[in-house]
Amino acid sequence: MHDPQFLHINLLMLAREEMKNKSNKSVKALLFDLGGVLVDIDFNRAFNNWSNNTESSAEIIKSKFRFDSFYKSHEIGEINSGEYFDSLRKSLDIDITDQQFEDGWNSIFISEVYGISRLLRVLKKKIPMYVFSNTNNLHQRYWLNEYQSILSNFETIFTSSDLRKRKPDPEAFLSVADIIGIKPNQILFFDDLLENIHGAKKVGFKTVQVHTILDIERGIKQFVDLN
Structure with a gap:
């Protein structure tokens, strides 16, 4: 015969595990980064592109490139693309046109992540999805056009240049949660x-x-109840 006390302990453990699983699966919305999550990117493509228009090698340009204050100001709309490219002319010590900078700047985007389109189509039927990207107006204009097919799966696309706040600033995440209208602990974020x-x-x-x-x-399996 089974020990009643042993059975009682087992039932308690099962109940706690079930409660834990339900707590984990309280997610009501998915929030995705863009570059590196939905779309493959490579900044080396920009360095190679710019080097084709100057005497500096891609390696030298890469060694001088920084995600500096100008880069961050560009991403929250404090400076425009022309001003950012002016800063790059000085920091990278290359004299190329704004159009040449832009061509290289947009070349970092490779393609959508393999399999992501299929996954998003399935998830769209089950749970609201959003994008939050640190980006600038030039990049935003480019990827909105280039990746329409996958971006059409999302309710809203949040960008640092629109919010005037960028990741990882906690205030940026709180702003996104507030606009979505869902508690932060009910949002699953991928980056x-x-x-x-x-x-x-x-x-x-x-x-x-x-x-x-x-x-x-x-992550979907761990945190989201798709039933």
Whole structure:
């Protein structure tokens, strides 16, 4: 015969596990980064492109490039693209036109992540989805046109240049949650950069750092009830 006390303990453990699973799966919206999560990007493509229009090698340009204050100001709309390119002329020590800068700037986008289109089509039928990207007006105009097919799956696309706040600023995440109208702890956020994951966690978002599409699929399985 089974020990009644043993059975009681087992039932309690099962009940706690079920409650934990339900708590984990309280997500009501998905929030995705763009570059490195939905679309593959490579800044080396910009350096190679710019080097074709100057005597500096791609390696030298890369060694001088920084995600500096001008870069961040560009992403929150404090300076326009012309002003940012002026800063690059000085910091990279290359004298190319704004159009040449723009061509290289937009060349960082490679293609949508393999398999992401299929996954998004499935998820769209189950749960609201949003994008939050640190970006500038030039990039935004480019990828809105280039990746219409996958971006059409999202309710809203939030950008740092529109919000005037960028990841990993906790206030940026709170603004997004407020606009969506869902509590932070009911949003599952996917990003490839650890600093952005930390920023989202600070305000209560559930998070998944993305290295491949498999991380997205695992996160969905762990946190989202699709039934």
